[in-house]
Amino acid sequence: MKEKANIRLFILIGITLFAGLWRLLISAGHTPMSNFTPIGAMALFGGSYFISRVRAYLFPLLTLFISDVVLMQTIYAGHSKGLLYDGWYWTYAAFALVVLIGSVLIKKVSIKNVILGALLAGLTHFLIANLGVWLRGLTDVTTGLPYTRDFAGLIKCYTLAIPYFKNMLAGNLIYSAILFGGYELARLRFPVLSRPSAA
Template sequence: MSLKSLNPRLGVLLLFIFAAGLIRVLAGGQVTPFSNISPIGAMALFGGAYFSSKGKSYGFPLLTLFLSDVIMMQLFYREYTQGLLYSGWIWTYISFAAMVLVGQLIIKKVSAGSVILAAVAAALTHWLIADFGVWLGGGTDITTGQPYTRDIAGLIKCYTLAIPYMKNMLIGNLIYGAIFFGGFEIAQRRFPALAVKI
């Protein structure tokens, strides 16, 4: 492959995706003051919106999520590791893939309105899927120290106690979404070669 055949858009999109992974690792290590505000939702939306190839739109963000998870689990959360990852990881990855889909479906044209709508939808999607997994997997009720009851009351309590985390996901989606989408849109205007679809 010659240098002329490389698409600069791919390189810049990957820089945004991997920057999100780095920010997540730093936040997980309590290196930033915003440790509970994650860029992963915005990263999923960004990948879904900008990669025209379905393989790339899911593959690159999921790979970045996986690598950042492995690094965080080995460096900061070893007591929670089960193999390379953590218990219930599959639900996080399903919710993440669903957030990529939200980006594909809602952000057909990048605008403040579409990004905000997608940020809200992604936070709700993550909350519904990931916390269903917490409940289904026998997660612990932080108010009692006991597993959630296996009934609708237990599920509702699990969702209710997870609202602050969903709120943090929404804040992260909005803040990092503004940075990622705004930054890339400005870069495309400054460098027209970045607008060539991949």
């Protein structure tokens, strides 16, 4: 039983790391398409499949961190503040909530739960990450000035982020279908991947 749990854990960690590697391979600059990655789906997947809550948060957030460091030291080097980027903690808070969504909403894997989780994950990231952009007084790309510190400035910040939001939603939906669907198909073929009593 323990050996089966270890095989399952190894596969789950491998899938998580592969999602981070895939993010690195498809990243090509700071555009709305930068958000079309498997990272959101990976966080949902980790929350849903890792039995240990520590592992459910640790492996997806660690994979996000490693891929962020690589990207910030290469493709996005002009935007880096040390290892990461300014305001990274807003993004990581959003992804921690996405793991929570996966652990609560997708306890039972179904098409409906995965779609709902992917949509909710995208909305959570959109709301939290862009609230952080506005609170930090970052620059409105249309004017070159910081967002105004009022409701209109907040709405404009969210409005300008809609293309990124749409691509994150698309990425969440497509990559969730691949990760959850692929794992469930593999589980049918290889029962060792089924959820044990502890892993």
